[in-house]
Amino acid sequence: MASPLKCDLCSNQATVHLTQIVNNKVHKVDLCESCAQAKGVTDPNGFSLADLLHKDALNPENLTTAARCEQCGFTQADFKKQGRFGCPQCYATFSSLIEPMLDNMHKGTAHTGKVPQKSLERKTLHDRLTELESSLGQAVKTERFEDAARYRDEISQLKQAVEQPKSAC
Amino acid sequence: MTIASLLSTPSELTDTASSKCAIVLMTRIRLARNLAGRSFPGWSREAQRAEVLAVCREALSTTAPMKRSVSTTVADLSDLEKQILVERHLISRELSGSKDGAGVVINKDQTVSVMINEEDHLRIQVLRAGFQLKKAWSVINALDTELEERLDYAYSARLGYLTACPTNLGTAMRASAMMHLPALVISSQMEKVVRAVNQLGMVVRGLFGEGSDASGSIFQISNQTTLGESEEEIIKRLGSVLESIIEHELNARAKLLETDASKLYDKIGRAYGILQNSHLLTSTEAMNLLSLLRLGIDLNVFPEDSRAVIDRLFIEAQPGHIQNVAKHDLESMQRDVLRADKLRAEFAAFAKPTFIINGQN
Numbered sequence: 001m002a003s004p005l006k007c008d009l010c011s012n013q014a015t016v017h018l019t020q021i022v023n024n025k026v027h028k029v030d031l032c033e034s035c036a037q038a039k040g041v042t043d044p045n046g047f048s049l050a051d052l053l054h055k056d057a058l059n060p061e062n063l064t065t066a067a068r069c070e071q072c073g074f075t076q077a078d079f080k081k082q083g084r085f086g087c088p089q090c091y092a093t094f095s096s097l098i099e100p101m102l103d104n105m106h107k108g109t110a111h112t113g114k115v116p117q118k119s120l121e122r123k124t125l126h127d128r129l130t131e132l133e134s135s136l137g138q139a140v141k142t143e144r145f146e147d148a149a150r151y152r153d154e155i156s157q158l159k160q161a162v163e164q165p166k167s168a169c
Numbered sequence: 170m171t172i173a174s175l176l177s178t179p180s181e182l183t184d185t186a187s188s189k190c191a192i193v194l195m196t197r198i199r200l201a202r203n204l205a206g207r208s209f210p211g212w213s214r215e216a217q218r219a220e221v222l223a224v225c226r227e228a229l230s231t232t233a234p235m236k237r238s239v240s241t242t243v244a245d246l247s248d249l250e251k252q253i254l255v256e257r258h259l260i261s262r263e264l265s266g267s268k269d270g271a272g273v274v275i276n277k278d279q280t281v282s283v284m285i286n287e288e289d290h291l292r293i294q295v296l297r298a299g300f301q302l303k304k305a306w307s308v309i310n311a312l313d314t315e316l317e318e319r320l321d322y323a324y325s326a327r328l329g330y331l332t333a334c335p336t337n338l339g340t341a342m343r344a345s346a347m348m349h350l351p352a353l354v355i356s357s358q359m360e361k362v363v364r365a366v367n368q369l370g371m372v373v374r375g376l377f378g379e380g381s382d383a384s385g386s387i388f389q390i391s392n393q394t395t396l397g398e399s400e401e402e403i404i405k406r407l408g409s410v411l412e413s414i415i416e417h418e419l420n421a422r423a424k425l426l427e428t429d430a431s432k433l434y435d436k437i438g439r440a441y442g443i444l445q446n447s448h449l450l451t452s453t454e455a456m457n458l459l460s461l462l463r464l465g466i467d468l469n470v471f472p473e474d475s476r477a478v479i480d481r482l483f484i485e486a487q488p489g490h491i492q493n494v495a496k497h498d499l500e501s502m503q504r505d506v507l508r509a510d511k512l513r514a515e516f517a518a519f520a521k522p523t524f525i526i527n528g529q530n
Contacts, residue, residue: 071206071208072208072212074212078212082211083334084209084211084212084288084333084334084335085209085212085333085334085335086208086209086212087206087207087208087209087212088203088205088206088207088209088323088325088331089206091325091328091331091335091338092325098335101335102335102338102396105335105336105394105396106336106338106339106394106395106396106397107370107394107396107397107398108396108397108398109396109397110327110328110396110397111325111326111327111328111329111330111338111339111340111396111397112339112397112398112399112402113329113339113340113342113398113399113400114310114313114340114399114400115324115326116317116322116324116330117317118314118317118318119205119317119320119321119322119324120324122321123321
């Protein structure tokens with residue numbers, strides 16, 4: 001016989017096995033007797049597996065050490081309290097928290113809609129510019145003047161490209 | 170342009186003659202957008218919010234649709250102005266209650282409004298009378314593209330537009346239609362419809378969004394999820410759900426006429442009588458009476474061209490609009506008197522009903 005299933009919450013032997021279909025997706029949970037009781041699973045009224053999964057994902061005790069968003073100082077506990085994030089960077093910081101929730105929340109887990117083309121092009125240009133400027137600095141420092149001239153030309157070309165959309169409107 | 174002059178100019182909702190679709194009163198699309206590298210409004214300090222407000226107002230002022238617009242902070246609006254803007258669906262209740270650094274930019278014909286520092290840095294909204302999802306999308310898409318030339322949006326290739334609340338990730342788009350569904354309400358089928366619509370991934374709310382009641386049998390239907398589908402797919406799916414709700418409403422009307430025409434006509438006739446003669450009307454009662462008259466228009470009891478009058482009154486009978494006409498503070502009882510006065514005046518010259526009773530009735 002296969003090894004007995006462990007409780008998803010406390011790793012005792014699981015004796016309660018639940019399968020629920022939410023949004024056409026099958027969710028399975030295995031619980032031990034006491035966790036099942038504690039979570040109200042044995043109460044046939046008003047129990048939702050989705051809630052259980054959700055609460056579980058948000059329970060700070062079940063998460064690795066409370067991470068803090070470097071950009072804005074937001075914590076997992078803040079998210080539990082507000083249900084909203086602190087800044088765009090939080091999605092990267094708390095990806096392990098949010099990823100499992102997306103499946104229940106949305107139709108898919110990957111964006112297939114509009115892309116902010118202009119914003120992204122500008123960002124690519126900006127990143128390239130920063131890179132070139134540091135290369136230029138390096139070249140000057142090490143007295144590679146031919147390289148430096150090449151970098152400088154490329155920078156001025158890029159800058160023109162960046163300026164253009166602004167003058168157009 | 171000032172907010173006061175904006176409120177007295179004709180708007181898409183109060184003065185449109187184009188109530189083309191009898192059942193869909195209005196279509197709305199909103200996009201949530203945030204600026205890269207900045208905290209969301211709810212997690213920002215006052216100074217950060219003020220900065221975002223300034224940057225966004227500046228960017229908006231140079232876009233084509235907002236060339237002629239009113240740009241104001243919420244702090245500069247009076248309570249009454251805020252209420253009127255909520256009643257016209259130009260700002261949310263959440264924005265009207267928000268503190269420092271919140272603002273709104275509204276174009277002249279009041280079809281485009283952009284809320285700044287609501288739940289997200291930007292909440293762009295386009296509103297059209299009637300059933301015009303595709304038109305609304307093309308307008309909002311163009312404005313969003315223009316804005317994106319000026320602002321760096323918070324965006325991830327995999328999660329799409331990043332929003333304060335993860336339920337808005339992806340397209341960050343909510344497309345909605347305001348529907349007038351009196352027959353489904355009268356025949357107690359709304360609950361069934363709500364359940365069916367929910368299963369299709371759409372949400373049904375009352376007239377003023379989350380938590381509001383459905384007075385006047387007006388409901389808002391919108392997409393629930395935003396990630397995993399493109400904007401066009403969401404709009405297409407919502408469109409077909411709306412079509413099928415329209416069909417159900419029309420069936421319910423036919424059924425009511427077939428089984429109990431007298432009962433239905435009695436409701437419409439009485440509503441007409443009350444609107445012509447009452448001296449005290451709460452806004453909920455007014456909404457419900459107007460709703461019955463609108464149904465009467467759809468059933469040819471009243472002439473087709475009077476639908477625009479009803480649609481205007483749906484807005485003008487709201488408390489803020491009544492208060493605004495009075496020019497001084499009113500108790501709610503006084504408002505009910507004024508509302509009844511206004512409606513009596515409007516309906517004194519309204520066409521008389523002609524009831525066509527089928528067959529042997």
